[in-house]
Amino acid sequence: MKKYALLLLGLTIFFVGCNNDDNQIKNGETPTMNPGSTAIAQNFMWQAMNLWYFWQEDVPNLADDRFSSNDEYTSFLEATANPELFYYQICNKHAALFGNQNSIDRFSFLNDDYTELVSNLSGVSKSNGLEFNLNYFQDGTNVFGYVLYIVPDSDASTKDIQRGDIFTRVNGQQLTGDNYVSLLFGNNDTYTLGMADIVDNQIVDNDTEVTLTKISNQVENPILVAKTLDINGTKIAYLMYNRFLGNFNEQLNAAFGQFVDAGATELVLDMRYNPGGSVNTSRLLASMVYGTNTNELYIRQRWNDKIQDQLSASxxxxxxxxxxxxxxxxxxxxxxxxxxxxxxxASASELVMNGLAPYVEVIHIGGTTRGKNEFSITLVDDPENSFIYDEDREGNINPQNSWGIQPLVGRNENADGFFDYTNGLTPDITLNEDLTNLGVLGDPNEPLLARAIDEITGAGAKRSFSVQMAAKSFASSRLQTPLRDNMYLDKPLNVDIELTNPWE
Structure with missing residues (x-):
């Protein structure tokens, strides 16, 4: 599959080395790693993060005047031999490494193979096609999973397993908080799930087993369901949309073409499991919902001060x-x-909701969203292109360093200037999914869709939506891929910017 460049930005940056006999860094000079140092990945990460990281000015170790000499800079790089640990140490408050949910940066990540990172951002991964959430039993140790949906044309789609099924074991072992990562997301391409039933609101093991195998280069079409419902004469478009992937933009537009042709006058946009993706695709989706008003602002970016001052309004x-x-x-x-x-x-899903809010009445049904309002870009060891990944420049990437990083570099605000939803967007109508009745996605009787239909038709007071076992979770298969809940910027800026000395 053709790799997708996340940002086509022609930046030129001039790094001024230090040739002083005393090895001191003078005003306006850039720290330079001493010749012979093996901290090649760390050097790339520091230089890239110093330039692009959204919270650069808030991280002391990324400060422009942090180092007084190249020896001091090199010693700092070499002090942490593990590049992954080094990267998370220069992220704001180490959030991504230590799981501190109160930290500012919860979402920056990296991959030791930038080609794998780029492929996964295009929706390509090794997968068996089973998407599920995990939750703890009341003992706080043992874990069970419940199936959200099955990816079409995957290994799971050929097996006897479906939405709403419960599993508690992998290869005969009870899932726990300590082993679920290795059993479900480890190097084992094939595993066998031990299934369970819900009896009197209790999860009870049964003897059924389902064996699944991960397939390389599994591609998920993010459009799981697209149909128009006729409810008492009202044409309601329903779209179950599970990722913002730019390589499926035409299929997304075709789905809306079908809604238009069917005469749909209402839309239920189902993003309950959508962790995000392409910013540009979110803009296209918002336009398909609201209109092709090219003079009306959808979102505005905010970068760190080094970058912000160099960019025009356009x-x-x-x-x-x-x-x-x-x-x-x-x-x-x-x-x-x-x-x-x-x-x-999360991320691009929330961006659509926030971007539409100044123009469209957004009726949010379900629960509070994740609260990810920052975007990222892919950075690689290509300093002549200011570390921006560009598939046409792969020959210029340092062959001694395959690391790719995906740091948060900016934040989006809507036309009203609103961006502060780090605690999530709260629903207008709260309704949890029910483990005893997850329903069939796209069926008018599926509880969340049924609740939306009742609002549309005015039958809201006629039906009760009681929940016996709320479908809560602490982990999701959607977040165990390199794509995670990333929102990545893929807008071509098409302008050369000269940052002759960002440290001056």
Whole structure:
């Protein structure tokens, strides 16, 4: 599959080395790693993060004047031999490494093979096609999983397993908080799940087993369900959308074309399990919902001060679109939309909700979202291109350093200037999923969709939506891939920017 460049930005940056006999770093000079040092990956990470990291000015070890000499800089790099540990140490408050959910940066990550990172950001991974959440039993130690959905054309799609099924064991071992990562997400391409039933609101093991095998280069079409429902004469479009992947933009636009042709006047946009992805795809989706008003602002970017001051309004602002780049946008031109979202909804999903809010009545049904409002870019060891990954420059990437990093580099705000939803977007109508009745996605009787239909038709007071066993979770298969809940910037800026000395 053709690799997808996350940012086509022609930046030129001049690093000024220090040739002083005393090895001191003078004003306006850049710290330089001493010749012969083996901290090649660490040097790349520090230089890239010093330039691009959103919270650069808040991290003392990334300060422009942190080092007085190249010897001191080199010693700092070499003090942490593990590049992964070094990277998380220069992220704000080490959040990604130590799991501190109160830290500012919860989402920056990296990969020791940038080619794998780029492939996964395009939706390509090794997977058996089973998407599930995990939760603890009341003992706080043992773990069970419940199936969210099955990816079509995957290994799981050929097995006797479906949405709502419960499993407690892998290869005969009870899942626990200590072993679930190695058993479900380790190097074992094949594993056997031990299934369970819900009896009187209790999870009880049964003898059924399901063996699944991960397939390399499994591609998931993010459009799981797209259909138009006719409910008492009202045409309601329903879209179950599970990732923002740019290589499926045409299929997304085609789905909206079908909604338009069917005469849909309402939309239920189901992003309850959507952890995010492409910023540009979020803009296209918002345009398909609201309209092709290219003079109306969708979102505005905010970078760190080094970058922000170098960008024009046209580079920082994204407007609603009238084309995908290949075809005219099919839009429903709605003034309201019903969005199903939960704590599994993050980044680009939240961006759509926030970006639409100034123009469209957004009725949010479900639970509070994850609260990820920053975007990232892919950085590699290509200093002549300011570390931005560009598939056309792979020959310029340092062959001694295959690491790729995906740091948070900016934040998006909507046309009203609102961006502060780090605690998540709260629902207008709270409704948890029920383990005893997850329902069939796209079926009018599935509880969250049924609740939206009742709001649309005015039957909200006629039906009760009681929940016997709330489908809560502490982990998700969606977040155990390199793509995770990343929101990545893929907007071409198409302008050369000269940062002659960002440390001056």
């Amino acid at each position: 580079q920082l602002e994204d407007y609603f679109a009238n084309t995908t780049g290949a075809s005219a946008i099919n839009t429903l031109n709605l003034d309201r939309v019903f969005i199903l979202a939960t704590n599994d909804s």
